[in-house]
Amino acid sequence: MPADRRTRLIAFPGQMDGVFFRNELPYLKEEFDEVIVFAYPGNEDECRELARVFELEYHIVPMFGISAFFRSLPRLLLDKTVRNEAKGKNPKQLGYMLLYLVWADMVERVYCDELISDKPTVLYSFWLSRGAYAACRLKFKFGLGKAVSRAHRYDLYEEQNAANYLPFRRFLSNSLDEIHFISDDGMRYFAERWGDGSASLMISHLGTRPFDYVKKVRPKDLICIASCSAVIDVKRLDLIVDVLEKIDLPVFWVHIGDGDKKSEIEEYASSKLRPGSFEFLGHVDNGELASVFEKYDVDFFVNLSDSEGIPVSIMEAMSMGVPAIARNVGGNGEIVCDAAGGLLLDEVDAYAVRVYLNQRFSLDAYEQLSKRARKAWGAAFFAQDCYPSFFKQLSR
Incomplete structure:
Protein backbone atom coordinates (compact mmCIF):
# COMPACT_ATOMS: atom_id res chain seq x y z
CA MET A 1 0.00 0.00 0.00
CA PRO A 2 1.48 3.40 -0.95
CA ALA A 3 2.52 5.42 2.09
CA ASP A 4 0.54 8.45 0.89
CA ARG A 5 -2.71 6.59 0.22
CA ARG A 6 -5.74 8.55 1.36
CA THR A 7 -7.63 6.17 3.63
CA ARG A 8 -10.88 8.03 4.30
CA LEU A 9 -13.55 9.10 1.81
CA ILE A 10 -16.42 11.39 2.73
CA ALA A 11 -19.08 10.99 0.04
CA PHE A 12 -22.10 13.13 -0.81
CA PRO A 13 -24.24 10.98 -3.14
CA GLY A 14 -27.53 12.84 -2.93
CA GLN A 15 -29.75 9.93 -2.02
CA MET A 16 -27.61 7.06 -0.78
CA ASP A 17 -30.02 4.46 -2.13
CA GLY A 18 -30.03 5.99 -5.63
CA VAL A 19 -29.09 3.57 -8.38
CA PHE A 20 -26.23 5.70 -9.72
CA PHE A 21 -24.34 5.78 -6.42
CA ARG A 22 -25.09 2.12 -5.73
CA ASN A 23 -23.38 1.26 -9.02
CA GLU A 24 -20.19 2.87 -7.68
CA LEU A 25 -20.12 1.35 -4.21
CA PRO A 26 -18.31 -1.94 -5.01
CA TYR A 27 -15.45 -0.05 -6.68
CA LEU A 28 -15.32 2.76 -4.15
CA LYS A 29 -14.71 0.33 -1.30
CA GLU A 30 -11.76 -1.20 -3.12
CA GLU A 31 -9.85 2.09 -3.01
CA PHE A 32 -10.65 3.54 0.42
CA ASP A 33 -10.35 1.93 3.82
CA GLU A 34 -13.07 4.03 5.44
CA VAL A 35 -16.14 5.54 3.80
CA ILE A 36 -18.49 8.04 5.43
CA VAL A 37 -21.65 9.13 3.61
CA PHE A 38 -23.72 12.29 4.04
CA ALA A 39 -26.99 11.67 2.23
CA TYR A 40 -30.45 13.11 1.65
CA PRO A 41 -33.37 11.18 3.14
CA GLY A 42 -34.25 8.04 1.21
CA ASN A 43 -35.44 4.50 1.89
CA GLU A 44 -34.11 3.92 5.40
CA ASP A 45 -34.17 0.11 5.11
CA GLU A 46 -32.15 0.22 1.87
CA CYS A 47 -29.67 2.72 3.32
CA ARG A 48 -29.16 0.52 6.36
CA GLU A 49 -28.63 -2.55 4.19
CA LEU A 50 -26.13 -0.76 1.92
CA ALA A 51 -24.23 0.41 4.99
CA ARG A 52 -24.09 -3.16 6.29
CA VAL A 53 -23.05 -4.78 3.01
CA PHE A 54 -20.39 -2.19 2.14
CA GLU A 55 -19.35 -1.41 5.72
CA LEU A 56 -20.16 2.28 5.46
CA GLU A 57 -20.88 4.87 8.10
CA TYR A 58 -23.74 7.05 6.96
CA HIS A 59 -25.55 10.16 8.17
CA ILE A 60 -28.94 11.20 6.81
CA VAL A 61 -29.06 15.00 6.61
CA PRO A 62 -32.53 16.50 6.04
CA MET A 63 -32.98 18.72 3.02
CA PHE A 64 -33.79 21.66 5.28
CA GLY A 65 -33.64 22.52 9.00
CA ILE A 66 -35.11 25.52 10.81
CA SER A 67 -32.29 25.93 13.35
CA ALA A 68 -29.68 25.60 10.59
CA PHE A 69 -31.61 28.20 8.59
CA PHE A 70 -31.23 30.79 11.33
CA ARG A 71 -27.56 29.88 11.75
CA SER A 72 -27.07 30.40 8.01
CA LEU A 73 -28.67 33.83 7.75
CA PRO A 74 -25.66 35.76 9.16
CA ARG A 75 -23.56 34.44 6.29
CA LEU A 76 -25.56 36.66 3.95
CA LEU A 77 -24.02 39.64 5.75
CA LEU A 78 -20.68 38.35 7.04
CA ASP A 79 -19.39 35.93 4.40
CA LYS A 80 -17.95 37.80 1.39
CA THR A 81 -18.41 34.82 -0.94
CA VAL A 82 -22.06 34.53 0.02
CA ARG A 83 -22.66 38.28 -0.25
CA ASN A 84 -21.18 38.30 -3.75
CA GLU A 85 -23.30 35.30 -4.73
CA ALA A 86 -26.46 37.00 -3.48
CA LYS A 87 -25.99 40.17 -5.54
CA GLY A 88 -28.64 40.61 -8.21
CA LYS A 89 -30.52 37.43 -7.33
CA ASN A 90 -34.30 37.33 -7.32
CA PRO A 91 -36.21 35.85 -4.34
CA LYS A 92 -36.50 32.40 -5.93
CA GLN A 93 -32.75 32.29 -6.60
CA LEU A 94 -31.95 33.52 -3.08
CA GLY A 95 -34.12 30.76 -1.68
CA TYR A 96 -32.25 28.17 -3.74
CA MET A 97 -28.94 29.58 -2.55
CA LEU A 98 -30.12 29.34 1.07
CA LEU A 99 -30.84 25.62 0.60
CA TYR A 100 -27.15 25.13 -0.15
CA LEU A 101 -26.11 27.17 2.89
CA VAL A 102 -28.50 25.44 5.30
CA TRP A 103 -27.59 21.93 4.16
CA ALA A 104 -23.87 22.64 4.41
CA ASP A 105 -24.35 24.02 7.93
CA MET A 106 -26.16 20.83 8.98
CA VAL A 107 -23.35 18.73 7.53
CA GLU A 108 -20.76 20.80 9.39
CA ARG A 109 -22.63 20.30 12.65
CA VAL A 110 -22.57 16.51 12.26
CA TYR A 111 -18.90 16.59 11.29
CA CYS A 112 -17.96 18.71 14.31
CA ASP A 113 -19.92 16.50 16.69
CA GLU A 114 -18.80 13.07 15.47
CA LEU A 115 -16.22 12.93 12.70
CA ILE A 116 -13.26 15.24 13.27
CA SER A 117 -10.11 13.30 12.48
CA ASP A 118 -6.54 13.82 11.30
CA LYS A 119 -6.83 10.99 8.75
CA PRO A 120 -6.00 11.92 5.15
CA THR A 121 -9.40 12.52 3.58
CA VAL A 122 -10.95 12.90 0.14
CA LEU A 123 -14.32 14.66 -0.16
CA TYR A 124 -16.43 13.45 -3.08
CA SER A 125 -19.79 14.72 -4.28
CA PHE A 126 -21.68 12.71 -6.87
CA TRP A 127 -23.54 15.86 -7.98
CA LEU A 128 -22.26 19.37 -8.60
CA SER A 129 -24.81 20.73 -6.16
CA ARG A 130 -25.16 21.20 -2.42
CA GLY A 131 -22.97 18.17 -1.67
CA ALA A 132 -20.12 19.76 -3.64
CA TYR A 133 -20.66 23.04 -1.78
CA ALA A 134 -20.65 21.25 1.61
CA ALA A 135 -17.48 19.36 0.61
CA CYS A 136 -15.66 22.61 -0.13
CA ARG A 137 -16.81 24.12 3.15
CA LEU A 138 -15.49 21.12 5.10
CA LYS A 139 -12.24 21.18 3.16
CA PHE A 140 -11.46 24.78 4.07
CA LYS A 141 -12.81 24.84 7.63
CA PHE A 142 -11.12 21.63 8.79
CA GLY A 143 -8.08 21.52 6.53
CA LEU A 144 -9.12 18.27 4.87
CA GLY A 145 -7.71 16.77 1.67
CA LYS A 146 -8.94 17.37 -1.83
CA ALA A 147 -12.56 17.99 -2.76
CA VAL A 148 -13.89 16.46 -5.99
CA SER A 149 -17.27 16.44 -7.70
CA ARG A 150 -18.92 14.82 -10.67
CA ALA A 151 -21.19 16.90 -12.92
CA HIS A 152 -24.14 15.49 -14.86
CA ARG A 153 -27.17 17.42 -16.19
CA TYR A 154 -29.61 18.97 -13.73
CA ASP A 155 -26.65 20.03 -11.57
CA LEU A 156 -24.82 21.57 -14.55
CA TYR A 157 -27.06 23.21 -17.18
CA GLU A 158 -28.44 26.36 -15.56
CA GLU A 159 -31.14 26.98 -18.16
CA GLN A 160 -32.66 23.59 -17.27
CA ASN A 161 -33.23 24.71 -13.67
CA ALA A 162 -36.61 26.14 -12.68
CA ALA A 163 -34.86 29.21 -11.21
CA ASN A 164 -32.58 29.52 -14.26
CA TYR A 165 -29.78 29.49 -11.73
CA LEU A 166 -27.43 27.09 -9.94
CA PRO A 167 -25.76 28.45 -6.79
CA PHE A 168 -22.06 29.00 -6.17
CA ARG A 169 -20.70 28.08 -9.61
CA ARG A 170 -17.76 30.49 -9.28
CA PHE A 171 -17.02 29.29 -5.74
CA LEU A 172 -17.08 25.64 -6.82
CA SER A 173 -14.86 26.33 -9.82
CA ASN A 174 -12.28 27.94 -7.54
CA SER A 175 -12.63 25.63 -4.53
CA LEU A 176 -12.94 22.10 -5.90
CA ASP A 177 -9.70 20.40 -6.85
CA GLU A 178 -11.27 18.38 -9.66
CA ILE A 179 -14.59 18.38 -11.49
CA HIS A 180 -15.33 15.19 -13.41
CA PHE A 181 -17.90 15.56 -16.18
CA ILE A 182 -19.82 12.59 -17.51
CA SER A 183 -19.82 14.06 -21.02
CA ASP A 184 -17.67 16.21 -23.30
CA ASP A 185 -20.69 18.45 -23.87
CA GLY A 186 -21.00 19.08 -20.13
CA MET A 187 -17.34 19.95 -19.76
CA ARG A 188 -17.48 22.37 -22.70
CA TYR A 189 -20.57 24.02 -21.22
CA PHE A 190 -18.94 24.54 -17.82
CA ALA A 191 -15.58 25.61 -19.25
CA GLU A 192 -17.19 28.35 -21.34
CA ARG A 193 -18.85 29.84 -18.26
CA TRP A 194 -16.67 29.02 -15.26
CA GLY A 195 -13.58 27.29 -16.59
CA ASP A 196 -11.13 29.98 -15.48
CA GLY A 197 -11.17 28.70 -11.89
CA SER A 198 -8.50 26.56 -10.24
CA ALA A 199 -10.39 23.24 -10.46
CA SER A 200 -9.05 20.69 -12.93
CA LEU A 201 -11.76 19.77 -15.45
CA MET A 202 -11.81 16.24 -16.83
CA ILE A 203 -14.06 13.58 -18.34
CA SER A 204 -15.03 10.52 -16.27
CA HIS A 205 -17.83 8.49 -17.80
CA LEU A 206 -20.39 6.70 -15.74
CA GLY A 207 -20.64 3.01 -16.49
CA THR A 208 -22.91 0.04 -16.05
CA ARG A 209 -22.35 -3.59 -15.27
CA PRO A 210 -23.32 -6.20 -17.85
CA PHE A 211 -26.70 -7.84 -17.45
CA ASP A 212 -27.18 -11.57 -17.74
CA TYR A 213 -29.55 -10.97 -20.62
CA VAL A 214 -28.25 -10.11 -24.11
CA LYS A 215 -30.62 -9.54 -27.04
CA LYS A 216 -31.27 -12.64 -29.12
CA VAL A 217 -31.86 -11.85 -32.79
CA ARG A 218 -34.67 -13.88 -34.33
CA PRO A 219 -37.44 -13.26 -36.88
CA LYS A 220 -40.30 -11.09 -35.62
CA ASP A 221 -43.42 -9.47 -37.04
CA LEU A 222 -43.84 -6.92 -34.22
Whole structure:
Protein backbone atom coordinates (compact mmCIF):
# COMPACT_ATOMS: atom_id res chain seq x y z
CA MET A 1 0.00 0.00 0.00
CA PRO A 2 1.48 3.40 -0.95
CA ALA A 3 2.52 5.42 2.09
CA ASP A 4 0.54 8.45 0.89
CA ARG A 5 -2.71 6.59 0.22
CA ARG A 6 -5.74 8.55 1.36
CA THR A 7 -7.63 6.17 3.63
CA ARG A 8 -10.88 8.03 4.30
CA LEU A 9 -13.55 9.10 1.81
CA ILE A 10 -16.42 11.39 2.73
CA ALA A 11 -19.08 10.99 0.04
CA PHE A 12 -22.10 13.13 -0.81
CA PRO A 13 -24.24 10.98 -3.14
CA GLY A 14 -27.53 12.84 -2.93
CA GLN A 15 -29.75 9.93 -2.02
CA MET A 16 -27.61 7.06 -0.78
CA ASP A 17 -30.02 4.46 -2.13
CA GLY A 18 -30.03 5.99 -5.63
CA VAL A 19 -29.09 3.57 -8.38
CA PHE A 20 -26.23 5.70 -9.72
CA PHE A 21 -24.34 5.78 -6.42
CA ARG A 22 -25.09 2.12 -5.73
CA ASN A 23 -23.38 1.26 -9.02
CA GLU A 24 -20.19 2.87 -7.68
CA LEU A 25 -20.12 1.35 -4.21
CA PRO A 26 -18.31 -1.94 -5.01
CA TYR A 27 -15.45 -0.05 -6.68
CA LEU A 28 -15.32 2.76 -4.15
CA LYS A 29 -14.71 0.33 -1.30
CA GLU A 30 -11.76 -1.20 -3.12
CA GLU A 31 -9.85 2.09 -3.01
CA PHE A 32 -10.65 3.54 0.42
CA ASP A 33 -10.35 1.93 3.82
CA GLU A 34 -13.07 4.03 5.44
CA VAL A 35 -16.14 5.54 3.80
CA ILE A 36 -18.49 8.04 5.43
CA VAL A 37 -21.65 9.13 3.61
CA PHE A 38 -23.72 12.29 4.04
CA ALA A 39 -26.99 11.67 2.23
CA TYR A 40 -30.45 13.11 1.65
CA PRO A 41 -33.37 11.18 3.14
CA GLY A 42 -34.25 8.04 1.21
CA ASN A 43 -35.44 4.50 1.89
CA GLU A 44 -34.11 3.92 5.40
CA ASP A 45 -34.17 0.11 5.11
CA GLU A 46 -32.15 0.22 1.87
CA CYS A 47 -29.67 2.72 3.32
CA ARG A 48 -29.16 0.52 6.36
CA GLU A 49 -28.63 -2.55 4.19
CA LEU A 50 -26.13 -0.76 1.92
CA ALA A 51 -24.23 0.41 4.99
CA ARG A 52 -24.09 -3.16 6.29
CA VAL A 53 -23.05 -4.78 3.01
CA PHE A 54 -20.39 -2.19 2.14
CA GLU A 55 -19.35 -1.41 5.72
CA LEU A 56 -20.16 2.28 5.46
CA GLU A 57 -20.88 4.87 8.10
CA TYR A 58 -23.74 7.05 6.96
CA HIS A 59 -25.55 10.16 8.17
CA ILE A 60 -28.94 11.20 6.81
CA VAL A 61 -29.06 15.00 6.61
CA PRO A 62 -32.53 16.50 6.04
CA MET A 63 -32.98 18.72 3.02
CA PHE A 64 -33.79 21.66 5.28
CA GLY A 65 -33.64 22.52 9.00
CA ILE A 66 -35.11 25.52 10.81
CA SER A 67 -32.29 25.93 13.35
CA ALA A 68 -29.68 25.60 10.59
CA PHE A 69 -31.61 28.20 8.59
CA PHE A 70 -31.23 30.79 11.33
CA ARG A 71 -27.56 29.88 11.75
CA SER A 72 -27.07 30.40 8.01
CA LEU A 73 -28.67 33.83 7.75
CA PRO A 74 -25.66 35.76 9.16
CA ARG A 75 -23.56 34.44 6.29
CA LEU A 76 -25.56 36.66 3.95
CA LEU A 77 -24.02 39.64 5.75
CA LEU A 78 -20.68 38.35 7.04
CA ASP A 79 -19.39 35.93 4.40
CA LYS A 80 -17.95 37.80 1.39
CA THR A 81 -18.41 34.82 -0.94
CA VAL A 82 -22.06 34.53 0.02
CA ARG A 83 -22.66 38.28 -0.25
CA ASN A 84 -21.18 38.30 -3.75
CA GLU A 85 -23.30 35.30 -4.73
CA ALA A 86 -26.46 37.00 -3.48
CA LYS A 87 -25.99 40.17 -5.54
CA GLY A 88 -28.64 40.61 -8.21
CA LYS A 89 -30.52 37.43 -7.33
CA ASN A 90 -34.30 37.33 -7.32
CA PRO A 91 -36.21 35.85 -4.34
CA LYS A 92 -36.50 32.40 -5.93
CA GLN A 93 -32.75 32.29 -6.60
CA LEU A 94 -31.95 33.52 -3.08
CA GLY A 95 -34.12 30.76 -1.68
CA TYR A 96 -32.25 28.17 -3.74
CA MET A 97 -28.94 29.58 -2.55
CA LEU A 98 -30.12 29.34 1.07
CA LEU A 99 -30.84 25.62 0.60
CA TYR A 100 -27.15 25.13 -0.15
CA LEU A 101 -26.11 27.17 2.89
CA VAL A 102 -28.50 25.44 5.30
CA TRP A 103 -27.59 21.93 4.16
CA ALA A 104 -23.87 22.64 4.41
CA ASP A 105 -24.35 24.02 7.93
CA MET A 106 -26.16 20.83 8.98
CA VAL A 107 -23.35 18.73 7.53
CA GLU A 108 -20.76 20.80 9.39
CA ARG A 109 -22.63 20.30 12.65
CA VAL A 110 -22.57 16.51 12.26
CA TYR A 111 -18.90 16.59 11.29
CA CYS A 112 -17.96 18.71 14.31
CA ASP A 113 -19.92 16.50 16.69
CA GLU A 114 -18.80 13.07 15.47
CA LEU A 115 -16.22 12.93 12.70
CA ILE A 116 -13.26 15.24 13.27
CA SER A 117 -10.11 13.30 12.48
CA ASP A 118 -6.54 13.82 11.30
CA LYS A 119 -6.83 10.99 8.75
CA PRO A 120 -6.00 11.92 5.15
CA THR A 121 -9.40 12.52 3.58
CA VAL A 122 -10.95 12.90 0.14
CA LEU A 123 -14.32 14.66 -0.16
CA TYR A 124 -16.43 13.45 -3.08
CA SER A 125 -19.79 14.72 -4.28
CA PHE A 126 -21.68 12.71 -6.87
CA TRP A 127 -23.54 15.86 -7.98
CA LEU A 128 -22.26 19.37 -8.60
CA SER A 129 -24.81 20.73 -6.16
CA ARG A 130 -25.16 21.20 -2.42
CA GLY A 131 -22.97 18.17 -1.67
CA ALA A 132 -20.12 19.76 -3.64
CA TYR A 133 -20.66 23.04 -1.78
CA ALA A 134 -20.65 21.25 1.61
CA ALA A 135 -17.48 19.36 0.61
CA CYS A 136 -15.66 22.61 -0.13
CA ARG A 137 -16.81 24.12 3.15
CA LEU A 138 -15.49 21.12 5.10
CA LYS A 139 -12.24 21.18 3.16
CA PHE A 140 -11.46 24.78 4.07
CA LYS A 141 -12.81 24.84 7.63
CA PHE A 142 -11.12 21.63 8.79
CA GLY A 143 -8.08 21.52 6.53
CA LEU A 144 -9.12 18.27 4.87
CA GLY A 145 -7.71 16.77 1.67
CA LYS A 146 -8.94 17.37 -1.83
CA ALA A 147 -12.56 17.99 -2.76
CA VAL A 148 -13.89 16.46 -5.99
CA SER A 149 -17.27 16.44 -7.70
CA ARG A 150 -18.92 14.82 -10.67
CA ALA A 151 -21.19 16.90 -12.92
CA HIS A 152 -24.14 15.49 -14.86
CA ARG A 153 -27.17 17.42 -16.19
CA TYR A 154 -29.61 18.97 -13.73
CA ASP A 155 -26.65 20.03 -11.57
CA LEU A 156 -24.82 21.57 -14.55
CA TYR A 157 -27.06 23.21 -17.18
CA GLU A 158 -28.44 26.36 -15.56
CA GLU A 159 -31.14 26.98 -18.16
CA GLN A 160 -32.66 23.59 -17.27
CA ASN A 161 -33.23 24.71 -13.67
CA ALA A 162 -36.61 26.14 -12.68
CA ALA A 163 -34.86 29.21 -11.21
CA ASN A 164 -32.58 29.52 -14.26
CA TYR A 165 -29.78 29.49 -11.73
CA LEU A 166 -27.43 27.09 -9.94
CA PRO A 167 -25.76 28.45 -6.79
CA PHE A 168 -22.06 29.00 -6.17
CA ARG A 169 -20.70 28.08 -9.61
CA ARG A 170 -17.76 30.49 -9.28
CA PHE A 171 -17.02 29.29 -5.74
CA LEU A 172 -17.08 25.64 -6.82
CA SER A 173 -14.86 26.33 -9.82
CA ASN A 174 -12.28 27.94 -7.54
CA SER A 175 -12.63 25.63 -4.53
CA LEU A 176 -12.94 22.10 -5.90
CA ASP A 177 -9.70 20.40 -6.85
CA GLU A 178 -11.27 18.38 -9.66
CA ILE A 179 -14.59 18.38 -11.49
CA HIS A 180 -15.33 15.19 -13.41
CA PHE A 181 -17.90 15.56 -16.18
CA ILE A 182 -19.82 12.59 -17.51
CA SER A 183 -19.82 14.06 -21.02
CA ASP A 184 -17.67 16.21 -23.30
CA ASP A 185 -20.69 18.45 -23.87
CA GLY A 186 -21.00 19.08 -20.13
CA MET A 187 -17.34 19.95 -19.76
CA ARG A 188 -17.48 22.37 -22.70
CA TYR A 189 -20.57 24.02 -21.22
CA PHE A 190 -18.94 24.54 -17.82
CA ALA A 191 -15.58 25.61 -19.25
CA GLU A 192 -17.19 28.35 -21.34
CA ARG A 193 -18.85 29.84 -18.26
CA TRP A 194 -16.67 29.02 -15.26
CA GLY A 195 -13.58 27.29 -16.59
CA ASP A 196 -11.13 29.98 -15.48
CA GLY A 197 -11.17 28.70 -11.89
CA SER A 198 -8.50 26.56 -10.24
CA ALA A 199 -10.39 23.24 -10.46
CA SER A 200 -9.05 20.69 -12.93
CA LEU A 201 -11.76 19.77 -15.45
CA MET A 202 -11.81 16.24 -16.83
CA ILE A 203 -14.06 13.58 -18.34
CA SER A 204 -15.03 10.52 -16.27
CA HIS A 205 -17.83 8.49 -17.80
CA LEU A 206 -20.39 6.70 -15.74
CA GLY A 207 -20.64 3.01 -16.49
CA THR A 208 -22.91 0.04 -16.05
CA ARG A 209 -22.35 -3.59 -15.27
CA PRO A 210 -23.32 -6.20 -17.85
CA PHE A 211 -26.70 -7.84 -17.45
CA ASP A 212 -27.18 -11.57 -17.74
CA TYR A 213 -29.55 -10.97 -20.62
CA VAL A 214 -28.25 -10.11 -24.11
CA LYS A 215 -30.62 -9.54 -27.04
CA LYS A 216 -31.27 -12.64 -29.12
CA VAL A 217 -31.86 -11.85 -32.79
CA ARG A 218 -34.67 -13.88 -34.33
CA PRO A 219 -37.44 -13.26 -36.88
CA LYS A 220 -40.30 -11.09 -35.62
CA ASP A 221 -43.42 -9.47 -37.04
CA LEU A 222 -43.84 -6.92 -34.22
CA ILE A 223 -41.19 -4.36 -33.20
CA CYS A 224 -40.91 -3.59 -29.50
CA ILE A 225 -39.44 -0.27 -28.39
CA ALA A 226 -38.73 0.70 -24.78
CA SER A 227 -38.13 3.94 -22.94
CA CYS A 228 -36.99 4.33 -19.35
CA SER A 229 -37.19 7.57 -17.39
CA ALA A 230 -39.11 9.56 -14.87
CA VAL A 231 -42.43 10.67 -16.37
CA ILE A 232 -41.76 14.41 -16.24
CA ASP A 233 -41.89 17.20 -18.79
CA VAL A 234 -38.19 17.28 -19.71
CA LYS A 235 -38.25 13.61 -20.75
CA ARG A 236 -40.73 14.43 -23.58
CA LEU A 237 -42.62 11.16 -23.71
CA ASP A 238 -45.20 13.10 -25.71
CA LEU A 239 -42.71 13.19 -28.60
CA ILE A 240 -42.51 9.39 -28.57
CA VAL A 241 -46.30 9.31 -28.87
CA ASP A 242 -46.21 11.81 -31.76
CA VAL A 243 -43.61 9.77 -33.65
CA LEU A 244 -45.40 6.46 -33.13
CA GLU A 245 -48.67 7.97 -34.35
CA LYS A 246 -47.03 8.69 -37.73
CA ILE A 247 -45.26 5.35 -38.21
CA ASP A 248 -47.06 2.71 -40.26
CA LEU A 249 -45.16 -0.24 -38.77
CA PRO A 250 -46.32 -2.82 -36.24
CA VAL A 251 -44.79 -1.32 -33.07
CA PHE A 252 -45.41 -1.95 -29.39
CA TRP A 253 -44.07 0.60 -26.87
CA VAL A 254 -43.29 -0.13 -23.24
CA HIS A 255 -42.28 2.61 -20.83
CA ILE A 256 -40.43 1.96 -17.57
CA GLY A 257 -40.62 4.63 -14.89
CA ASP A 258 -43.04 6.70 -12.85
CA GLY A 259 -43.63 10.39 -12.26
CA ASP A 260 -46.16 13.15 -11.71
CA LYS A 261 -47.05 13.30 -15.42
CA LYS A 262 -47.87 9.60 -15.74
CA SER A 263 -51.68 9.94 -15.91
CA GLU A 264 -51.39 12.84 -18.33
CA ILE A 265 -49.06 11.05 -20.75
CA GLU A 266 -51.13 7.84 -20.57
CA GLU A 267 -54.22 9.85 -21.58
CA TYR A 268 -52.28 11.48 -24.40
CA ALA A 269 -51.06 8.10 -25.67
CA SER A 270 -54.59 6.69 -25.48
CA SER A 271 -55.88 9.57 -27.62
CA LYS A 272 -53.22 9.08 -30.32
CA LEU A 273 -52.24 5.40 -30.46
CA ARG A 274 -54.01 2.15 -31.11
CA PRO A 275 -55.39 0.38 -28.02
CA GLY A 276 -53.02 -2.33 -26.87
CA SER A 277 -50.00 -0.81 -28.64
CA PHE A 278 -48.33 0.55 -25.48
CA GLU A 279 -47.93 -0.17 -21.80
CA PHE A 280 -46.70 1.92 -18.88
CA LEU A 281 -45.07 -0.29 -16.28
CA GLY A 282 -44.36 2.34 -13.63
CA HIS A 283 -41.36 1.94 -11.34
CA VAL A 284 -39.20 -1.13 -11.91
CA ASP A 285 -36.25 -1.95 -9.67
CA ASN A 286 -32.96 -1.74 -11.52
CA GLY A 287 -32.26 -5.38 -10.79
CA GLU A 288 -35.43 -6.31 -12.70
CA LEU A 289 -34.64 -4.25 -15.79
CA ALA A 290 -33.08 -7.08 -17.78
CA SER A 291 -36.04 -9.35 -17.12
CA VAL A 292 -38.36 -6.66 -18.51
CA PHE A 293 -36.25 -6.35 -21.67
CA GLU A 294 -36.27 -10.13 -22.03
CA LYS A 295 -39.99 -10.53 -21.33
CA TYR A 296 -40.97 -7.93 -23.93
CA ASP A 297 -38.15 -8.88 -26.32
CA VAL A 298 -37.20 -5.21 -26.66
CA ASP A 299 -35.70 -4.32 -30.06
CA PHE A 300 -34.90 -0.61 -29.71
CA PHE A 301 -34.49 1.89 -26.90
CA VAL A 302 -35.82 5.45 -27.34
CA ASN A 303 -34.88 8.70 -25.56
CA LEU A 304 -36.33 11.97 -26.88
CA SER A 305 -35.58 14.17 -23.85
CA ASP A 306 -35.07 17.92 -24.11
CA SER A 307 -31.92 17.67 -21.97
CA GLU A 308 -29.54 14.89 -20.97
CA GLY A 309 -26.06 14.20 -19.68
CA ILE A 310 -25.27 10.73 -21.01
CA PRO A 311 -28.20 8.58 -19.89
CA VAL A 312 -27.37 5.47 -17.90
CA SER A 313 -30.59 4.00 -19.29
CA ILE A 314 -29.06 4.10 -22.80
CA MET A 315 -25.88 2.44 -21.51
CA GLU A 316 -27.96 -0.32 -19.92
CA ALA A 317 -29.94 -0.92 -23.10
CA MET A 318 -26.83 -1.01 -25.30
CA SER A 319 -25.11 -3.39 -22.89
CA MET A 320 -27.91 -5.84 -23.70
CA GLY A 321 -27.38 -5.35 -27.43
CA VAL A 322 -30.42 -3.09 -27.84
CA PRO A 323 -29.73 -0.21 -30.28
CA ALA A 324 -30.79 3.29 -29.24
CA ILE A 325 -32.63 6.21 -30.82
CA ALA A 326 -31.99 9.60 -29.20
CA ARG A 327 -32.17 13.32 -29.80
CA ASN A 328 -28.89 15.14 -30.24
CA VAL A 329 -28.94 16.90 -26.85
CA GLY A 330 -26.34 17.00 -24.08
CA GLY A 331 -23.94 14.09 -24.34
CA ASN A 332 -26.27 11.73 -26.24
CA GLY A 333 -24.09 11.98 -29.35
CA GLU A 334 -21.15 10.58 -27.38
CA ILE A 335 -22.88 7.20 -27.04
CA VAL A 336 -25.58 7.13 -29.75
CA CYS A 337 -24.32 7.32 -33.32
CA ASP A 338 -24.21 5.27 -36.49
CA ALA A 339 -20.92 3.65 -35.48
CA ALA A 340 -22.62 2.47 -32.27
CA GLY A 341 -25.60 1.07 -34.12
CA GLY A 342 -27.83 3.95 -33.04
CA LEU A 343 -29.89 6.73 -34.58
CA LEU A 344 -29.10 10.31 -33.48
CA LEU A 345 -31.76 12.90 -34.32
CA ASP A 346 -30.96 16.59 -34.72
CA GLU A 347 -34.70 17.06 -35.13
CA VAL A 348 -37.44 14.60 -34.25
CA ASP A 349 -38.18 13.01 -37.63
CA ALA A 350 -40.80 10.25 -37.80
CA TYR A 351 -39.68 9.20 -41.29
CA ALA A 352 -36.05 8.73 -40.18
CA VAL A 353 -37.25 6.72 -37.19
CA ARG A 354 -39.42 4.55 -39.43
CA VAL A 355 -36.53 3.78 -41.81
CA TYR A 356 -34.32 2.90 -38.85
CA LEU A 357 -36.92 0.67 -37.14
CA ASN A 358 -37.64 -1.12 -40.40
CA GLN A 359 -34.15 -2.65 -40.24
CA ARG A 360 -35.55 -4.99 -37.59
CA PHE A 361 -37.15 -7.02 -40.38
CA SER A 362 -33.74 -7.70 -41.94
CA LEU A 363 -31.97 -10.10 -39.61
CA ASP A 364 -28.51 -9.30 -40.98
CA ALA A 365 -29.01 -5.53 -40.72
CA TYR A 366 -30.48 -5.69 -37.23
CA GLU A 367 -27.84 -8.11 -35.96
CA GLN A 368 -25.15 -5.62 -37.01
CA LEU A 369 -26.95 -2.81 -35.15
CA SER A 370 -27.18 -4.97 -32.05
CA LYS A 371 -23.53 -6.02 -32.11
CA ARG A 372 -22.30 -2.46 -32.65
CA ALA A 373 -24.43 -1.17 -29.79
CA ARG A 374 -23.01 -3.68 -27.34
CA LYS A 375 -19.45 -3.13 -28.59
CA ALA A 376 -19.75 0.66 -28.18
CA TRP A 377 -21.00 0.22 -24.61
CA GLY A 378 -18.11 -2.09 -23.79
CA ALA A 379 -15.52 0.27 -25.25
CA ALA A 380 -16.40 3.34 -23.13
CA PHE A 381 -19.15 2.65 -20.58
CA PHE A 382 -18.28 -0.68 -18.94
CA ALA A 383 -18.32 -0.11 -15.17
CA GLN A 384 -15.35 -2.41 -14.58
CA ASP A 385 -13.24 -0.04 -16.67
CA CYS A 386 -14.79 3.32 -15.72
CA TYR A 387 -15.05 3.17 -11.94
CA PRO A 388 -11.71 1.71 -10.79
CA SER A 389 -9.77 4.32 -12.77
CA PHE A 390 -12.02 7.09 -11.44
CA PHE A 391 -11.53 6.17 -7.79
CA LYS A 392 -7.80 5.67 -8.25
CA GLN A 393 -7.73 9.24 -9.57
CA LEU A 394 -9.62 10.39 -6.46
CA SER A 395 -7.26 8.66 -4.06
CA ARG A 396 -4.08 10.21 -5.50
